[in-house]
Amino acid sequence: MLENILNSSIKLKNVGLYGNKILLQWDDGHESTFSAREIRVSCQCAQCVEEWSKRQLLDPASVPHDLTAEDYLTVGRYGIQFLWSDGHHTGIFPFSVLREMDDSLYD
Numbered sequence: 001m002l003e004n005i006l007n008s009s010i011k012l013k014n015v016g017l018y019g020n021k022i023l024l025q026w027d028d029g030h031e032s033t034f035s036a037r038e039i040r041v042s043c044q045c046a047q048c049v050e051e052w053s054k055r056q057l058l059d060p061a062s063v064p065h066d067l068t069a070e071d072y073l074t075v076g077r078y079g080i081q082f083l084w085s086d087g088h089h090t091g092i093f094p095f096s097v098l099r100e101m102d103d104s105l106y107d
Contacts, residue, residue, distance in 0.1 A: 045092070
């Protein structure tokens with residue numbers, strides 16, 4: 001099932017920001033719930049991950065546990081950019097990556 005999701009055109013239907021929780025509703029009816037911190041710590045932007053070595057620059061301990069997503073922007077038809085309460089805003093999260101991060105798909 002996961003392989004089909006990653007190989008298909010994944011579409012996000014709705015985004016809900018609820019304090020430190022983020023709810024993503026997909027066009028196939030599945031819902032994914034994440035903590036804002038979980039997504040923020042996985043950021044792969046140039047400020048968070050060294051471009052050539054892929055070494056993580058972001059220290060997870062520096063990300064507050066009460067972090068929230070204050071807003072978001074959709075990026076084309078493939079991703080989302082969150083505006084975090086810690087001031088970070090450069091990461092783009094492809095829908096396929098967020099869908100893969102959903103642990104409930106592995107149950």
